[in-house]
Structure formats: C-alpha cells, structure tokens
Amino acid sequence: MVDAVCPRCSGVVPLLVGRPRVTDGSVEVWHPECWELRDVPFLPPVAEVIAVEAPVAAPRRRWKLPQLPRLPGDAVSRVIGGGIAATTLGAAVLAAITLYPRTPDALAAANDADFASDAGAASLMRSATSAREPKALVKAKRWETLEERWPIPTENGVALDEDFPSLTGWIHPVTASRELMPEDTPRWFGAGRTGVSGRPECGLGHCGVDLDGPRGRPIVAVAAGVLVRVEHHELGADGLSGRYVRIQHDDGTLTAYMHMDEIADGLREGDRIQRGQFVGTLGATAVGSTPPHLHFHLEIPNDKKARGDISNTHFTNPAPFLVRSSVIPLFDHRRPLKPAF
Numbered sequence: 001m002v003d004a005v006c007p008r009c010s011g012v013v014p015l016l017v018g019r020p021r022v023t024d025g026s027v028e029v030w031h032p033e034c035w036e037l038r039d040v041p042f043l044p045p046v047a048e049v050i051a052v053e054a055p056v057a058a059p060r061r062r063w064k065l066p067q068l069p070r071l072p073g074d075a076v077s078r079v080i081g082g083g084i085a086a087t088t089l090g091a092a093v094l095a096a097i098t099l100y101p102r103t104p105d106a107l108a109a110a111n112d113a114d115f116a117s118d119a120g121a122a123s124l125m126r127s128a129t130s131a132r133e134p135k136a137l138v139k140a141k142r143w144e145t146l147e148e149r150w151p152i153p154t155e156n157g158v159a160l161d162e163d164f165p166s167l168t169g170w171i172h173p174v175t176a177s178r179e180l181m182p183e184d185t186p187r188w189f190g191a192g193r194t195g196v197s198g199r200p201e202c203g204l205g206h207c208g209v210d211l212d213g214p215r216g217r218p219i220v221a222v223a224a225g226v227l228v229r230v231e232h233h234e235l236g237a238d239g240l241s242g243r244y245v246r247i248q249h250d251d252g253t254l255t256a257y258m259h260m261d262e263i264a265d266g267l268r269e270g271d272r273i274q275r276g277q278f279v280g281t282l283g284a285t286a287v288g289s290t291p292p293h294l295h296f297h298l299e300i301p302n303d304k305k306a307r308g309d310i311s312n313t314h315f316t317n318p319a320p321f322l323v324r325s326s327v328i329p330l331f332d333h334r335r336p337l338k339p340a341f
Helices: 032-036 073-081 086-099 104-132
Strands: 019-023 026-030 209-211 218-220 225-231 243-249 254-260 278-281 294-301 313-316
Touching: 019 032, 026 032, 225 254, 243 278, 254 278
Parallel strands: none
Antiparallel strands: 019 026, 209 294, 218 278, 225 243, 243 254, 254 294, 294 313
C-alpha cells in the first residue's frame, strides 16, 4: 500500500490514519490536523525557514591602462559593437604601441588630441559600471562642490591655511589639467600600497596624490619658495621617487613633484622659485608598470619657528588645496619667457 501526500503540508500521510477527500474523480488524503486547518494558509515551522542574505559585493578592482593613440573610427565602432575578432584587436593594439610617439612633445600633442574622446569613453565606462552595481551600494554621500568634499583641515583648532598662508592661491602643478583631484581612490592620499609601509600620518599608505596628465606636460610650482632638492637620477635616491624637485615655501611648508621625465634646465638647489614657474615635465621615471603621472605631496613643519629644518615635518593631504587651485593654460616650456619690461 502506497502512502499519500497531504495537499496542505506536502507531508507523507499513512493511508490508515489519513482523512480522505474525493475531488473531481480523484482522492486526496489529508493529515487529520491539516484537514481541521484546511482554510488556514500553511507556514513551515520556524526551524525549516532558511534565511538567505543578499551577497556582499566584492570591492571592484580598478585597472588603469596606459594612454595610447586612438584606433581608427571604424575600428573603434567595431570594438564597441562587439564584432571585432580578438586577433584583430590584438594586432591593432600592437600597431598602436609600435606607432606611439616617444618624444615628450609628440606625447603631449597626441594626448591633447585625445582629451575630448577620452572624457566620452570614461563617461561611457562609468555609466556601464554603475548600471551593474547593486542599488544598495550606491549610498555614498554626494557633495555639491569639491570644496565641500575636501574642507580645509585644522590643526590645534586653527585652519591650516591661516597658519600657513602659502597654502592659499595655489597654481595647480599640472598645466591645462582636466582634473583638480583624481576620481580614482587608489590615487588619493592614504591609499594602500603593496609592499610599501608609509608614515603614520598617511595611514601607512600613500603620502601624496597621483595627478594624471599626458607625458611631457609642463609641471609648475604651486607657490613661491626655494629649491631644497633637485634629483636628476632616473630612479631617485630611493629607487621609487624618480626625477623630482622639492620646494620649501616662504611659510615653511614643502611640496615635492616626483616621477618627472625632465627637470627644467638650470635649476639648482638654493634657487628662488616663483609661483607657477616651470620645474619639469610629467613623466614615468621609477613608476614601474604604472602609467605616467605626477606624484605630488605636501609637508607641514612640526615647529613653525624652525622653518629652516626641512626634516622635522609631517605629511598632510594636499587635496583641499588642490581643489581650490587655479589651472594655467598649456605653454611651450622650450621657449624662454620674455621679460615684462
């Protein structure tokens, strides 16, 4: 004799104890207790309810590719449409790498021509990425302005730019820059660095900001000061900084401009530097596999009275002052500036 299945709880019902019911020529066999509750919706016991939690999205890893000349328009449309073969795309990329201009001037010209299309491609990628993100994760605070996002920090209850006036009126170090601050958090102050142990004030991470731009782009001083270090070695003394200059400003703050391809001719330690003066070109010295960029950092003196001591300092986030800086147009750094008189 085959046992039946209760229509209410779907449990097995021995025929000898079941409650039979004839419907439309078929026989149902109910548990007696289920028959008494046949008009009440069945809910499984609490012990049988399995809680299913929404999966936690893993943090997305951002990859940044080196800037290359644009593929022909028809090739780009085929890539976007998904109809180009992998072998053809590989050949196109190899051809682009082979033809990529090597001189700083040619690099700057090629990247300048790509600025508008780069912005469109980045916007398209951000839109496609955000469409795939779970809506529950898009809850970050939104700021109306960059100044609101990056307020002026305080030390001992005093705004930093009140104690150190050279932090106001900065010229952005990258001429004709498309960004005052990068959007990618791995390029921010305090971001983690594999194999690098940073200073405590940097959260043991990145002690500066990585500013994007085309290779060969002129780099300028953010404020007036005196050169305290000019490093011409391709890797830098530590093998990480590359070619760089370090400037002590009139109030004792210091800024550094690293990974430059070239340092402006004739710069010597002890030279007086003016705000907006050309100091070198954006490059890729000692960056490894990372695309060209300017590592820019800001140091604050621990003792305001001992402004000549360039070693007694601590790093601080330059973002609040970068977003309030002025970007100057691109200029030809190879031509000497004519005197104003």
